[in-house]
Amino acid sequence: MLIAKIIENDQLIQATQANNSEIYYCPGCKARVQLKKGNINIPHFAHINESNCDVSAEGETVNHLQGKLALFALFIQKYDEVRLEPWLSQIKQRPDLIVRKGMNWFVIEFQCAPISLEKVQARTSGYRQLNYKVIWILGENYQRKRLQARTFAKFTVIYQQQLQVAFWQLTRGLFWQAWWQLDGKSRVLNRQLVDNQPQQLLKLQQAVIQAKPEIWSIQNELYKIKRLVIGIPWECHPQYPLPGGLKVAQWQVIVRVLLTLEKQPRTMLQLLKIMTEFPWQRFECISVKKVQKLWLNYLLDDLMSRGLIKRTGDTIVLARTLKWFNTYQEKLQVLLKIDTTNFR
Incomplete structure (x- = not known):
């Protein structure tokens, strides 16, 4: 831990400012802690005896300690108030940082080691009791391999109207990664045109041939109206x-939305109900309802840009007839004849 308490005057002090002449105590459990300051390790405090203290940060790596100090130095330049490792007695938790901008308070958790969904949920829930918004910033351990979607979802927030996670690197500082950039290696870019329609079609054909369970419901629905999934x-x-955030392929939701609009115009609220029929990742820092609304807005904006739908107030209307196909070959042939500008 980077903060300890001097019992005599109830003063909190950072390890970088402490000296061995004082006696220090843990702000949480009140047990004695020892100042560790040398030429190699970052100055920090550690419990003298083994402790079950909930706020103890024993085993923190150098990267974790360095990252916290660097984030503290960064945020103190940008926010009205920054507190390092404050002890929140009401919920018995000690976040890495809390920051204030105007009237809004944010908890910053700098996470380097793996952490379970249950622990993220418990800690985030505690901060919400105090009306703090929570941002998890992931250290370099999370950037050495491609993140699984369920891992990404634990830490995701809506930032700049995208689902993103914050990362920290010693050489790069603080940066954000969008959902479709799960490898954590490149900076967030503007959304780029997808140019892999033939590959999408092939993947869909394979799913049909393999009779994957996740497409059974949509397949059965289309059979009833004499249409094919591949078409x-x-x-x-x-x-x-x-x-992002879906547990199924995006096309399944798009098909369901367009089938609904084929029948009659729908309101945003009616289309949002369709979103709830599909499985989504478990989010802890944001509600799944906000993710679904963001997702639907992106989809409708894309469909509108292609002239497929139009909005009249809160009502969404299908603007032109959809072209369905009977075979894989027919569909692919049509694509090859389409001017690529139609996809821009």
């Missing part, structure tokens, strides 16, 4: 990456 309109294949 879904090209507009159902996303031309831009959508925000």
Whole structure:
């Protein structure tokens, strides 16, 4: 830990400012802690005896300690108030940082080691009791391999109207990664046009041949109206990456939305109900309802840009007839004849 308490005057002090002449105590459990300051390790405090203290940060790596100090130095330049490792007695938790901008308070958790969904949920829930917004910043350990979607979802927030996670590197500082950039290696870019329609079609064909369970419901629904999964309109294949968070392929939701609009115009609220029919990742820092609304807005904006739908107030209307196909070959042939400008 980087903060300890001097019992005599109830003063909190950072390890970088402490000296061995004082006696220090843990702000949480009140047990004795020892100042560790040398030529190699970052100055910090550690419990003298083994402790079950909930706020103890024993075992913190040098990268974790360095990162916290660097984030503290960064945020103190940008926020009205920054507190390092404050002890929140009401919930018995000690976040890495809390920062204030105007009337808004944020908890910053700098996470380097793996952490379970349950622990993220418990800690985030505690901070919400105090009306703090929570941002998890992931250290370099999370950037050495491609993140699984369920891992990404634990720490995701809506930032700049995208689903993103914050990362920290000693050489790069603080940066954000969008959902479709799960490898954590490149900076967030503007959404780029997807240029892999033939690959999308092939993947769909393989899913049909393999009779994957996740497409059974949509397949049965289409059979009833004498249509085929493989023959879904090209507009159902996303031309831009959508925000993310779904546990099924994006085309399934797009098909369901367009089938609904084929029957009659729908309101945003009615289309949002469709979003709830699909499985989503478990989010802890934001509600899944906000993710679904963001996702639907992206989709509708894309469909509108292609002239497929139009809005009248809160009502969404299908603007032109959809082209369905009977075979894989017919669908692919049509794509090859389409001017690529139609996908821009």
